[in-house]
Structure formats: structure tokens, C-alpha cells
Amino acid sequence: MNFLVVDHVSHTYFTEKAAVTALENVSLEIEKGEFVSFLGPSGCGKTTLLSIIAALIQPTKGSVILEGEKVHSIHPSVGYMLQQDYLFPWKTIEENILLGLTIMGMNSNEAKQRALDLLSRIGLKGVETYYPNQLSGGMRQRAALVRTLATDPKILLLDEPFSALDYQTKLKLEELVWKTLKEYKKTALLVTHDIGEAIAMSDRIFLFSAKPGRLVRTFIVPKELRNLSPFHSRNHTTFSELFQFIWKELDSLEANE
Numbered sequence: 001m002n003f004l005v006v007d008h009v010s011h012t013y014f015t016e017k018a019a020v021t022a023l024e025n026v027s028l029e030i031e032k033g034e035f036v037s038f039l040g041p042s043g044c045g046k047t048t049l050l051s052i053i054a055a056l057i058q059p060t061k062g063s064v065i066l067e068g069e070k071v072h073s074i075h076p077s078v079g080y081m082l083q084q085d086y087l088f089p090w091k092t093i094e095e096n097i098l099l100g101l102t103i104m105g106m107n108s109n110e111a112k113q114r115a116l117d118l119l120s121r122i123g124l125k126g127v128e129t130y131y132p133n134q135l136s137g138g139m140r141q142r143a144a145l146v147r148t149l150a151t152d153p154k155i156l157l158l159d160e161p162f163s164a165l166d167y168q169t170k171l172k173l174e175e176l177v178w179k180t181l182k183e184y185k186k187t188a189l190l191v192t193h194d195i196g197e198a199i200a201m202s203d204r205i206f207l208f209s210a211k212p213g214r215l216v217r218t219f220i221v222p223k224e225l226r227n228l229s230p231f232h233s234r235n236h237t238t239f240s241e242l243f244q245f246i247w248k249e250l251d252s253l254e255a256n257e
């Protein structure tokens with residue numbers, strides 16, 4: 001049984017002016033513990049697909065099946081990490097993280113201890129009492145990662161979580177997120193515009209076309225890259241070969257728009 005199945009999903013947004021088909025007949029399967037990326041031109045429905053998997057919106061057609069059960073409503077098995085950290089500015093880092101646990105009804109000491117352990121592992125020990133505006137962008141995203149992992153979700157949806165960061169911070173955070181998710185054996189779906197990021201972090205890459213969003217190709221990242229952390233993957237010769245290959249595919253998709 002596949003861990004997550006997206007089964008013939010289509011989605012159309014109806015506005016006063018028009019109907020926009022964001023996704024058309026998308027089917028894919030993801031295994032437990034896999035790290036996959038959704039790559040494609042702007043507007044190809046990547047965020048829409050993540051929102052459907054999280055059950056924030058219902059697909060017009062098709063379904064999403066997680067561990068054999070159809071996903072109907074928002075469920076704690078899914079953790080979301082976005083471009084913006086959405087930490088509450090009036091709460092300390094620790095309070096922000098514990099708030100997530102309380103909302104999920106997980107108020108146990110064990111859950112709190114896990115959150116504090118995670119903060120320390122992710123290099124944020126000592127900043128528990130700080131407010132978000134006292135931290136750098138990279139530290140805030142690390143705090144957001146802790147908040148997401150603290151509830152122990154089965155699957156993490158990462159919607160361009162590094163895109164607002166400067167290049168060096170982005171590379172460091174990619175490394176940290178990849179290592180942490182591998183250590184915790186999490187399944188992750190990353191939405192990105194960055195081909196390099198997709199190759200460096202993923203086991204497989206799903207390439208989408210726009211208008212309407214269709215799954216056009218799946219790339220399996222070669223094993224020699226998959227076993228390397230993002231930083232080391234970027235320095236491997238196979239990396240640039242795959243980069244150029246995907247670049248050309250993406251370029252031809254954009255030319256056909």
C-alpha cells in the first residue's frame with residue numbers, strides 16, 4: 001500500500017469573472033519516508049495540490065488517500081511549513097511552539113519535552129524566551145520547523161519555506177531541514193521554483209505544466225545524490241547533468257505557455 005495517493009485530482013476555482021482550472025487529472029503516489037518536490041512554472045497548481053492534500057480545500061474531482069483512508073477534513077497527520085513563518089509576534093518562541101501543541105490537544109509534558117528537545121537539536125537552545133522579532137529570518141524559519149515537527153505529523157508540506165531567505169541562510173536551512181527530516185523519518189512534499197533545491201533535497205521530482213496544471217514528468221533523483229545531504233549533492237557531477245536536463249524541460253514548458 002502506498003503511503004499517500006493522489007488519485008485523478010482536478011481542481012477548478014470559480015470566481016465571479018471566470019473559472020480557473022488549476023489542476024487537471026493529477027495522479028501520483030508517494031512512499032512513506034520519501035522526500036519529493038513539486039516543480040513547475042508559476043501558476044501550475046503546486047500550492048493548490050498541497051492545499052488539497054492538507055484538506056484545506058476539497059478537489060473538484062478525484063481524491064487523496066493517506067494510509068488507505070480518504071482525506072476528508074483537516075487532520076493532525078499533516079504539518080505545514082510556509083514561506084512566512086507565521087509565528088505570533090506577541091508570544092515567545094517557546095509559547096509559539098507550545099501553542100501549536102495545545103491547539104492540537106497535545107498538552108502533555110512529553111509533548112512539551114519533545115518541543116524543547118527539538119529546539120535544542122535545531123540550534124535554538126537559549127532563545128526560548130525571545131520574541132520572533134528578536135530573531136533572524138533563518139532562526140524564525142528554524143523555529144517554524146520546530147513548531148511543525150513538535151506535533152509529530154506523518155507528512156510535512158513545505159511550501160517554498162526557503163524562498164524568502166538570503167542564499168547562504170537558505171543553503172544552511174536546506175541542510176538542516178533535510179537532515180532533521182531524515183533523522184525523524186518523515187515524509188515530505190516540497191513546493192519550489194528552484195531546480196537545484198529540488199534535486200539537492202528530493203528522492204523524486206514531479207514536474208508540472210501550467211494552464212491547466214498537469215503532471216508532465218517524474219524524475220527519480222539518482223541514488224548517488226539521494227544519499228548525500230543537499231550541500232554535498234550540489235557538488236556532485238551528476239547534479240549538474242540532472243539540473244541541465246530539468247532546466248531544458250522546464251524551459252520548453254514555459255515556452256509552450
Ligand SMILES: Nc1ncnc2c1ncn2[C@@H]1O[C@H](COP(=O)(O)OP(=O)(O)OP(=O)(O)O)[C@@H](O)[C@H]1O
Binds near residue numbers: 014015042046048049
Ligand atoms: N483562491 C483562488 N481563486 C481563484 N483562482 C485561484 C485561487 N488560488 C489559485 N488560483 C489560480 O489557480 C492557479 C494555480 O495557482 P497555485 O497558487 O496553486 O499555483 P502555484 O504553482 O503554486 O503558483 P506559484 O508558483 O506562482 O506560487 C493559478 O492560475 C491561480 O491564479
